[in-house]
Amino acid sequence: MSTLSSPSERVWWKTPVERVELLWVGIALVWGIIMTIMMPYWHVVGKQNLSNEAYRTTPEAFAKKTQAMVDQYTVRTETERQFPVVAPPAGSDVYLIARLWDWWPILELENGKSYRLHLTSMDWQHGFSLQPENINVQVVPGYEMVITITPNKAGAYTVVCNEYCGIGHHKMIGKIYVK
Amino acid sequence: MATTAEFRTCPDTGLVFHKPAETLMKLNAVAGIVFLLVGGVLGLMLGLTRWPAVHLLPADWFYLLLTAHGLGVLVFWIIFFEIAVLYFTSSTLLKCRLATPRWAWLGFILMLIGSITTNVAIFQGGSSVMMTSYVPMSAEPHFYLGLILFAVGALIGCFVFLGTLVIARAERTYGEGSLPLVTFGALTACIIAIFTIASGAIVLIPTLLWKIGYISYMDPLVYRVIWWAFGHSSQQINVAAHIAVWYAIAGVVFGAKPLSEKVSRMAFLLYILFLQLASAHHILVDPGISSEWKIFNTSYAMYLAVMASMIHGLTVPGAIEAAQRHKGFNKGLFEWLRKAPWGNPSFSGMFLSLIIFGFLGGISGVVMGTEQINLIIHNTLYVPGHFHATVVGGTTLAFMALTYWLIPVLFRREVMFPGLAKWQPYLFGIGMSGFSLFMMGAGTLGIPRRHWDISFSGALFSHDFPATAQLLLGVMGISTILAVIGGAAFIIVAVGSVFFGKRKDPAVKFSMPLIAPSVTVDHARIGFAGVAVPGTLVLALVFLTAFVLYYFVNWKYLSSVWGLS
Numbered sequence A: 001m002s003t004l005s006s007p008s009e010r011v012w013w014k015t016p017v018e019r020v021e022l023l024w025v026g027i028a029l030v031w032g033i034i035m036t037i038m039m040p041y042w043h044v045v046g047k048q049n050l051s052n053e054a055y056r057t058t059p060e061a062f063a064k065k066t067q068a069m070v071d072q073y074t075v076r077t078e079t080e081r082q083f084p085v086v087a088p089p090a091g092s093d094v095y096l097i098a099r100l101w102d103w104w105p106i107l108e109l110e111n112g113k114s115y116r117l118h119l120t121s122m123d124w125q126h127g128f129s130l131q132p133e134n135i136n137v138q139v140v141p142g143y144e145m146v147i148t149i150t151p152n153k154a155g156a157y158t159v160v161c162n163e164y165c166g167i168g169h170h171k172m173i174g175k176i177y178v179k
Numbered sequence B: 001m002a003t004t005a006e007f008r009t010c011p012d013t014g015l016v017f018h019k020p021a022e023t024l025m026k027l028n029a030v031a032g033i034v035f036l037l038v039g040g041v042l043g044l045m046l047g048l049t050r051w052p053a054v055h056l057l058p059a060d061w062f063y064l065l066l067t068a069h070g071l072g073v074l075v076f077w078i079i080f081f082e083i084a085v086l087y088f089t090s091s092t093l094l095k096c097r098l099a100t101p102r103w104a105w106l107g108f109i110l111m112l113i114g115s116i117t118t119n120v121a122i123f124q125g126g127s128s129v130m131m132t133s134y135v136p137m138s139a140e141p142h143f144y145l146g147l148i149l150f151a152v153g154a155l156i157g158c159f160v161f162l163g164t165l166v167i168a169r170a171e172r173t174y175g176e177g178s179l180p181l182v183t184f185g186a187l188t189a190c191i192i193a194i195f196t197i198a199s200g201a202i203v204l205i206p207t208l209l210w211k212i213g214y215i216s217y218m219d220p221l222v223y224r225v226i227w228w229a230f231g232h233s234s235q236q237i238n239v240a241a242h243i244a245v246w247y248a249i250a251g252v253v254f255g256a257k258p259l260s261e262k263v264s265r266m267a268f269l270l271y272i273l274f275l276q277l278a279s280a281h282h283i284l285v286d287p288g289i290s291s292e293w294k295i296f297n298t299s300y301a302m303y304l305a306v307m308a309s310m311i312h313g314l315t316v317p318g319a320i321e322a323a324q325r326h327k328g329f330n331k332g333l334f335e336w337l338r339k340a341p342w343g344n345p346s347f348s349g350m351f352l353s354l355i356i357f358g359f360l361g362g363i364s365g366v367v368m369g370t371e372q373i374n375l376i377i378h379n380t381l382y383v384p385g386h387f388h389a390t391v392v393g394g395t396t397l398a399f400m401a402l403t404y405w406l407i408p409v410l411f412r413r414e415v416m417f418p419g420l421a422k423w424q425p426y427l428f429g430i431g432m433s434g435f436s437l438f439m440m441g442a443g444t445l446g447i448p449r450r451h452w453d454i455s456f457s458g459a460l461f462s463h464d465f466p467a468t469a470q471l472l473l474g475v476m477g478i479s480t481i482l483a484v485i486g487g488a489a490f491i492i493v494a495v496g497s498v499f500f501g502k503r504k505d506p507a508v509k510f511s512m513p514l515i516a517p518s519v520t521v522d523h524a525r526i527g528f529a530g531v532a533v534p535g536t537l538v539l540a541l542v543f544l545t546a547f548v549l550y551y552f553v554n555w556k557y558l559s560s561v562w563g564l565s
Helices: A019-045 A059-073 B019-050 B059-092 B101-124 B141-170 B181-211 B220-254 B261-274 B278-282 B291-299 B304-326 B345-368 B382-409 B418-444 B467-500 B534-558
Strands: A053-056 A074-078 A083-086 A093-099 A102-104 A106-109 A115-121 A126-131 A135-139 A143-150 A155-161 A173-178 B007-009 B016-018
Touching (some): A019 B291, A019 B304, A019 B534, A059 A074, A059 A083, A059 A093, A093 A106, A093 A126, A102 A173, A115 A135, A135 A143, B007 B019, B016 B019, B019 B059, B019 B101, B059 B101, B059 B141, B059 B181, B059 B220, B059 B382, B141 B181, B181 B220, B220 B278, B220 B345, B220 B382, B261 B304, B304 B345, B345 B382, B345 B418, B345 B534, B382 B467, B418 B467
Parallel strands (some): A083 A106, A093 A115
Antiparallel strands (some): A093 A102, A115 A143, A126 A135, A155 A173
16 A cells, blocks of 8 residues: 555554664654754853843833943044944943934944944844844844844944845945954 | 545546545646746746846835745745645545535635735735735735635635545545545644644734734734744645655655655654744744743754654655665665656656755755854845745645646646656756755855845945855856746646646556556565665765754854854
8 A cells, every 4th residue: 555545554553663764763863962952052162142131122212322322432423424433342332223224323343352232123123134244133123132242353344134124125234343 | 425426536546536626626726826827927037136137126026026926936826736735635535525615615715815815915016015024014904814814715725624534534435544644744734734824813813903003012023923833834834745745756656655654654743743833943033032942942852843854854765765676676776766767757856856855945944943053044045045945946846746647637638748847847946956055155145135236226335245145146046047947847838738738538548657556565675784775775864964064064154253142
């Protein structure tokens, strides 16, 4: 009887299992356990994990904190729209607003130093995609995500939006400088 | 009781068709193929837009067509065809009348009205929200309404299938034994479908009410968790359904029997038990969700759903190898595979589907579903690369393979353009493999998904992606064309045969029987070194090696990026 008809043995669950199948099930089980362990293992030894620190927020509250940082640490402005470039001290809280269709402001960070990066959206969902590192995080309105970031290479980085956010989605790019 | 007048026995295969069920199978399959046609045309235009040298569409049309493409193929094509598969595996394989054909008709009509309504909403222009329609972005009310109607129709189809199983059991239409393996697989798909559709209703009904003003706030994160219980689980329906189709084609072409019923059925059960909260894979880099939750829900402690797919990946070719060796192709490791009917599109389509689903779709899916590795993949072009390998290279190709067999058996027509049909799975399979692979490559280099212009025209700042990524997008565009030619060949053969083909004369036998007599294999008498299916074992070990290497390469890549904690 083929796969299209009832099993020829009424009590098919008592028929012996083919040895190759047993071997393969064993291999798959061991591999699955290894893959499961890798994730908590990386939380212990790896350097790339999300902290899972997050808060409920509102656009007003987050904009206020961001504005305070911009007022205190702006070092210069760029482009005809006078985008502030902000250089907060190492170890401090830095804020990045995602909105239609900007990443605001520009951050200037020191290589090898850590910062607590706060992210939220003022409107729709956005995607924080740091290029060329290719670090990608979902930015959800109403939620303030905190990630401690430690840049490990100097350079000019681009933040691309990689969650569709309407017709100007492709114009939504920002900058992070690492000195 | 149904009368015998309502049944037709296929003179070529001996399969028994309940006429009302047969009509519904045909209608659902045809409706599905129409959406595949539309989706393929849209896919071509989208692929040509993402090819930087061509950049075909303007931004508004790109996002509009991307929304229509996603829903049209990922939901409408596949679910219409799956309803046909459900009716075939219940009514036909169990020789049973279809339960309540009138309800099945209602289900079909609702699906049709729903899918058209949603498409109207999309093409009116106010609902370019992507398939996922993440709140607080919103579509027009009838966008959601159409999806809800479609879901209700599909749910009715699921219950008609379950009802048919109950009748078949009560009337002993298929004897005293258990369900055939293929029907068992379809039952798995049906159970997952019910969970999926319920999740879709739970998220889309409030979204509709929110849109028309009865609910004041939709939490975007809760939306994502529940939407993906619909969005990802609907792809698990596909997995269960196309694996049932693999087993069916192994049975049809080779008369194959599973190596053991127990292992294959256990693997199907693992899908039901361990796939359900697959939404976790989509929120691995979302705020406000703990790592414990992510790790547990992405793996269920030991990746038993991955194990299930790995088992099917062994037992389907294993069953074919055993049947082939039994027939005398018992030399060496791969004589069984070399002497397989590679000119029969049902077989070649099925086997390519298995390879593409496993090597490209399966491995990439598990790798990017790893909590931390998702950081370097989330929302890049890698993601559509992955799911085109699973849903197009895997599911769609398997359904195409089955269609070649259904044309004479269900539609009673001869396959038109047999030469074209013979090459079609290769064109489509190779095109889609290239497309998926190059997309994944571009995604690894940071190219975002759902993005109209990676040269950022009109933006305040600029950014140059690596030249390799640009090159990969170019070859991705070329692969799109190849895959679309393959898809068009399928539509020409299928639509041509069904509507204009020569009626199948039972007296004219094909060179290959439409259904192979089933073989009972004595596993002790085939293979060598105490292994009944050594060729399949070697293929499985090659797969495992690729899997392990690629998995750790990604960890290595992750370890080089900025520190995150």
